[in-house]
Amino acid sequence: MGRAVFKGDVPLLVLVVLAEAPCHGYAIAREIERRSGQGLGVREGTLYPALRVLEQEGLIEGQWETLQSGPARKVYSLTQSGHAELARRIQAWRDYAQSFGQVLGGNDVQPV
Numbered sequence: 001m002g003r004a005v006f007k008g009d010v011p012l013l014v015l016v017v018l019a020e021a022p023c024h025g026y027a028i029a030r031e032i033e034r035r036s037g038q039g040l041g042v043r044e045g046t047l048y049p050a051l052r053v054l055e056q057e058g059l060i061e062g063q064w065e066t067l068q069s070g071p072a073r074k075v076y077s078l079t080q081s082g083h084a085e086l087a088r089r090i091q092a093w094r095d096y097a098q099s100f101g102q103v104l105g106g107n108d109v110q111p112v
Contacts, residue, residue, distance in 0.1 A: 005032070005040050010050040012093060013042070015078065015086040018060060022077035025051060051076060059085050 005013060017023060017031045028051075029042045054060045059082035062074040078086070 003040060005042050005046070007046050007050075010042060010046050011054055012086075012089045013040075014047070014050055014054060014076075015059065015082060015089065018076055018078040019083065019086055022075050024065070024073040024075050026073075028076070054082070057085075058082075 013032050014028055017028050017035075020031075023031065025044075025047055029044075029047055032040055032042050051060070051062070055062055055076070058079055060076045061079055062076045064072050065075045066072045
């Protein structure tokens with residue numbers, strides 16, 4: 001697993017993954033790892049609280065899925081409000097990244 005994702009960034013990554021298709025928690029974490037080329041890792045201690053908050057905010061909804069083999073699992077999907085919030089958060093992230101990049105400038109900082 002790569003670098004741990006900051007707690008505040010997890011909700012955006014979850015929304016992005018769920019915009020593609022409904023997923024259960026473990027699959028969300030693995031998809032974030034896959035899309036980042038194993039550069040980002042999401043721990044259960046940050047993922048599941050983020051899922052609960054997103055569900056409470058009405059941005060995602062969870063449905064229990066019963067499997068013939070193995071325990072039931074909760075599968076999450078993006079709500080209509082979640083799609084709108086995702087677009088807003090992506091734009092906010094892009095604005096932040098652009099501002100951050102402007103501070104860094106084109107200077108290559110070399111380690112001392």
